[in-house]
Amino acid sequence: MYLVTMLGNLLIILAVISDSHLHTPMYFFLSILSMADIGFTSSTIPKMILDIQTHSGVISYAGCLIQLSFFYLFVCLDSTLLTVMAYDRFVAICYPLHYLVIMNPRHCSLLVLGSFMISIMNSQLHCLLMSQLAFCANVEIPHFFCDPPQLLKLACNDTSTSEILIYFIGVIFGGVPLSGIIFSYYKIVSSILRVPSSGGKYKAFVTCASHLSAVCLFYGTGLGVYLSSTVSHSLKKGAVASVVYTIVTPMLNPFIYSLRNRDIKRALQRLLNRTT
Numbered sequence: 001m002y003l004v005t006m007l008g009n010l011l012i013i014l015a016v017i018s019d020s021h022l023h024t025p026m027y028f029f030l031s032i033l034s035m036a037d038i039g040f041t042s043s044t045i046p047k048m049i050l051d052i053q054t055h056s057g058v059i060s061y062a063g064c065l066i067q068l069s070f071f072y073l074f075v076c077l078d079s080t081l082l083t084v085m086a087y088d089r090f091v092a093i094c095y096p097l098h099y100l101v102i103m104n105p106r107h108c109s110l111l112v113l114g115s116f117m118i119s120i121m122n123s124q125l126h127c128l129l130m131s132q133l134a135f136c137a138n139v140e141i142p143h144f145f146c147d148p149p150q151l152l153k154l155a156c157n158d159t160s161t162s163e164i165l166i167y168f169i170g171v172i173f174g175g176v177p178l179s180g181i182i183f184s185y186y187k188i189v190s191s192i193l194r195v196p197s198s199g200g201k202y203k204a205f206v207t208c209a210s211h212l213s214a215v216c217l218f219y220g221t222g223l224g225v226y227l228s229s230t231v232s233h234s235l236k237k238g239a240v241a242s243v244v245y246t247i248v249t250p251m252l253n254p255f256i257y258s259l260r261n262r263d264i265k266r267a268l269q270r271l272l273n274r275t276t
Contacts, residue, residue, distance in 0.1 A: 001247050002045045008254030009034035011268060018274075019267035025088050025103040027264075030257060032112055033081045037250035040074035043067060044145040044246050051144075061135075064146040065127055071145065073123035075222075076173050080115035082215050083177040086184040087111075089208050094191045122173045129162050129169075143242065174222070181215055213256045221245040 016022045016031040044067065051057050059067070091102050130148055133155040143150045148166055152159045185208070192204045221244050258264040 001251055002041060002049065005041050005247065005251040006038060008251065008258075009038050011271070012254050012257065012264070015264060015267040015271050018271055022263060022267055025108045026085070026092070028108055029081060029085045029088060029112070032115075033078065033085070034254065036074050036077040036081055037253055039070065040078055041246060041250045043070040043074055048144045057140075059141075059146065064141075064151075065131060068130060068146045068148065068151075069123045069127040071123075072126045073119050076119035076122040077115055078218060079174060079177045080118055081112075082211070082218060083180040083184075084111045084115060085211050086181040086215070089211060090184040090188055092207065093188050093204050118173070122169065125169055126166070129165055133157065133159065133162065145242075145246075147242070178219060185212070210257050210261060214253055217249050217252060217256070221249050 012034040013031045016027045047059070047067065088103060092099050095102065126148060130146075130151055133151060134157040135154060136156045139154050141147075141150055141154065152163055152166070155162075188204075188208060192201050195201045195204060221241070258268065
């Protein structure tokens, strides 16, 4: 599954870079999302595979913080990029005549740069909070990566303030992008309903279908992970939810964006033909 994730996302990136027909804002954001998905799954899965092969589950304190930092960097980057892509679809459908003026290369670059800066801030805040915790000797994390909710349960000092701050940061950095996506789709649906022809409505809906599927998959599995960690005390259920979140979601994104997208399929076909 990890190899399929890497291959699928790399093919999306190569297709967008190699095909001039895909040099548009939508596919530019898609290629950055694929890079984020590669980083997202690579922050945890290679270490898990290594642990399985060597029958060792040891990670240093510094290594744990580094893994946590990269994990939250790419999780937040995924979230902000999905918001940027929702904004792109909002401009394309609600302001089609001004689309190329609004979504110019400089504006697109600034949106991606802003997403990176927000994601770095989020990851460093999580890392700073976790570095303040004190742990007893021989701590065993009941998970396959260093997840803050699990680390909070294992800390020896009082974690009530850290717990409040962690969930506050989660609401800010997760809730604000999700609110932006919901608002964008509210405006998109309002605009689509005003289209007189059914064919026009269908065409407008199709342009958003892939992105909407990716948003539902990402936020649905993400909510499942954190609800399972707070509501359920079963370690197995939490681990299964995390595996779906960290492996299945990045693996399915290339399929979501390519199976019903003629431009991507043509670009991949041309890329494979050129390679062979």
